[in-house]
Amino acid sequence: METVITLAYLVAAALFIYGIKRLSSPVTARGGNRMAAVGMLIAVVAALMEERILNVPELIAGLALGGAIGAVLAKRVPMTAMPEMVAAFNGFGGIASALVASAEVLRYYAREIGVAAEAGGDISAVATAAFDRPLALTIALSVLIGCVTFSGSFVAYGKLSERLKSNGFRGLRAASILVGLGVLAATVWMVVAAPAFPAVEGPVMTSLVALAALALVLGVFLVLPIGGADMPVVIALLNSYSGLAAAATGFVLSNYALIVSGALVGASGLILTKIMCDAMNRSLANVLLGGFGAEATGGAAAAGGEERPIRSTSADDVAVLLSYASSVIVVPGYGLAVAQAQHEVREMAEILERQGVEVRYAIHPVAGRMPGHMNVLLAEANVPYDKLVEMDDINADFATTDVVLVVGANDVVNPAARTDKTSPIYGMPILNVDEAGNVIVLKRSMRAGYAGIENELFYNPKTQMLFGDAKASIKAVIDELKALQPA
Amino acid sequence: METVITLAYLVAAALFIYGIKRLSSPVTARGGNRMAAVGMLIAVVAALMEERILNVPELIAGLALGGAIGAVLAKRVPMTAMPEMVAAFNGFGGIASALVASAEVLRYYAREIGVAAEAGGDISAVATAAFDRPLALTIALSVLIGCVTFSGSFVAYGKLSERLKSNGFRGLRAASILVGLGVLAATVWMVVAAPAFPAVEGPVMTSLVALAALALVLGVFLVLPIGGADMPVVIALLNSYSGLAAAATGFVLSNYALIVSGALVGASGLILTKIMCDAMNRSLANVLLGGFGAEATGGAAAAGGEERPIRSTSADDVAVLLSYASSVIVVPGYGLAVAQAQHEVREMAEILERQGVEVRYAIHPVAGRMPGHMNVLLAEANVPYDKLVEMDDINADFATTDVVLVVGANDVVNPAARTDKTSPIYGMPILNVDEAGNVIVLKRSMRAGYAGIENELFYNPKTQMLFGDAKASIKAVIDELKALQPA
Amino acid sequence: MDIALVVVFVIATFLGAELIAKVPAILHTPLMSGANAISGITIVGALIVTGAVASPWAKWVGFAALVFATINVVGGFLVTDRMLEMFKRPDRSEAATTPSTNGRGK
């Protein structure tokens, strides 16, 4: 039986492996996700066969409750809130690993004080082994990583959903170091006290609780100083951690499914984190030690002090300009997501296309707040897939484009990335919209984008600003376009 | 101690992993090979610490003897004979795995008949386990795969070194099936008889010997019908087998080093086999079931019956043509390796270059008898690396080239691959030499190349044949070139 | 603790690192989300602990773990699927079935 179960775990692991592989290619991604889900189902069924089950109702209740909550959350979440949803799910996974490891400790304890014997015997093969130091260490690691993942993920959740605005406080770094030392001490304490457990239960229990509490604080402190724009990277990293937490729990339970899958996610998550950093032209260290998202805002505010001339325009002027253009490129950014203006943009494009204007969309890899954010939004509005052009493919075309419509984008069109060596985004590849004939920028104010820096583009003589919420602005443009059409 | 040894094996495995990865990129390849060698050293040292060693002199003698033979063979082998050398090494690896598994059987047997007790006790932890059916099965697999690898590799060796010309005999396929059934029977026999062993030693011993003998025959039968040109693919496949044999032996000994490394080589070898097949535009099944190398020769002989006009030329005409050219492309093929004319080709190129003629080399991916064959040869003659141009990069340049010098190449310049749907090489990408102004073909006769098919190029009015051994022909051209030069 | 577990962990880590090499930017989030769902494998641990334990404390801690892990697994796979649904190319399949003169020819 044990052999069959382990083989089932292997099959699940193989499905995870293929699943992850397929998830990294557009054509196969959806199938890959389903493959992994099937693998998980197999693993769950195998787990249910692992030992004689005492608590059937609890298992059914737990699966039903968790499944229902997960399903409702996943179905209800709006497209734009998906990154924070992933962060939250990730946090749940982390705390689950920590709880499983803690339950193992309680299991040993219960056996000692005789609860098990009364209730019909504790039948776990694992729990009959000695509570030795290596076991204590793996339990400590599992609790540590799991708790850091949990609290860190929820800080990321708060930042992404803009419920949490704080970037920390003075002395946060020193405090983090202190907490880190505390975590270390609690771990050592628990390992040292392990051999006496469960006969002498005090030290292990106390250190376990202390470790969990400190790890929760550590998770908060580690993520707090990181800017909101870097949260996707942080979530990818925390996802890697939650894989490691699962693997650590696997060591506690001597379970191959957890070890293999946890290690897979731990390693591939780390690679994905690196890939995401590369796409943003940042180093991981730079992200983790508090990137520009948190600090540079001051500079922008200072620069905003002086008054410089800008050209402001109106919806009817924009409509005229657009209808006389032969080629238009729309550059969507985070503001499109905030305004939820994707449907209006699509409608406007259709009107223009019917008039013979070529309309395309320039997709910057980090536009919005998660990779693929713009693709998701525009796809939701049924914009044809082949109209979305990636940065590298469209950058050469701006020079021959009549009008560029920048809808709620800012950093991804900031020429400082090309020219200003002191800028925090220097070196990031951007969309060269300033090469086009006319640039129209739709945003609500002169405020900075996520990097918190001034954008020279807005002062470019070619640029006209159409202030207001993007959805309202585009609606107005549509009305004007319709009015211009021969009835 | 066991933990330390297993960790050492893990380190070795990690070095193998990085080694293989690096071997697949030109810049890092050499370092990768050395990394893997260091890994092997670590594994050997770890193995020496595995158990209390009884037979120190034997170990030293074995390592010294094997090391010396291996080193001498590797140093002495001429460049052109490297593929067959790899085949031979691979065969040795396969038989070693089979012998280790067999030694395990003998060890059980010896323990039973009391030899061990007299000689101081057999201290293997493994050998104290029962000789059960799973063990017997893994031993059988190890012997089977190891022996097939051994004999198959040596048939490949014979074919590549042209010592073995046979492509089999009538009824070979039927005979192979019979032998395969015999192998199956011997395996079943051994597994069934296992529990009684070593008390009843007859059946296991006999079936083991039978299995080994039949597997050796099977290896011969499987490789014999495959054409010599396909041997590199066969060696890659047999290499994958020898990995599997090592992994099977690892199961016999419960040794992680063997299992991990064997599985790595088994899987990556299979992928490499597929990559090599793709490069030759063949399917693996097509290769294994006896490809064109073996069969098509008949067709060529028939086609050779009719007489068709060809243009034959002489060394002095070629020299004049070359010295008045402004660009020359040399297309080396297997004949360059046979004639060992690489140094002469380089000398000729230098003379031409001093006269202002541009000389480059067009490298077809499967020119010669192993991938990279031409690169190896020309590098040996110190031809600058950047003069060697890969097929895809040079194919567009033939149309603007004055003279193409085809030195012992045939199939890789055969236009039938482009035009003749019935040709066995149809669809293989070739070098488009017929687009050049003049084509000079250096070969000894009108005989076919490895695919055994006619080459229309030779009858092309643009083509002139310079018959004779390539080395002699080029030497003659060099002499004429020197004579042409102003003293 | 068995050394075999360490071997499995190390090899699986290498495998995980090899598994993804180039991922187009638009798939970063779905891939992250899918991997996150897989890290919910700790559900297996939660099931084992909750199912086999007799002590009420351990049972309820395990129960909490089970609920959280199930949220992670079910929510994770569903949300990933929803993301990927967005990347479908609705035009392609429609274009193949609906005649392309629609709304244009007449």
Place this chain on the structure above:
Amino acid sequence: MDIALVVVFVIATFLGAELIAKVPAILHTPLMSGANAISGITIVGALIVTGAVASPWAKWVGFAALVFATINVVGGFLVTDRMLEMFKRPDRSEAATTPSTNGRGK
């Protein structure tokens, strides 16, 4: 036979399959040759068997295995190294040290 061995084998097989993806044609043979040397890992098995066995038969069979495996390992790595040595770019390094006017300028 321990199930852990099977787990390790399967995961390592997946890893091996991921390890190489695109290999330029000129490296096919060296890669094959290097992998072949690695498959000589059976030398570890030969050492264990030969070193620990008391029976003379088993010992000599093991000895033969050891010799063959060592040939495979030593020969394999050396021949791979020789092949790769050929791919060095002798000109590059020379060009950097020798002035390029050599035999031309004067």
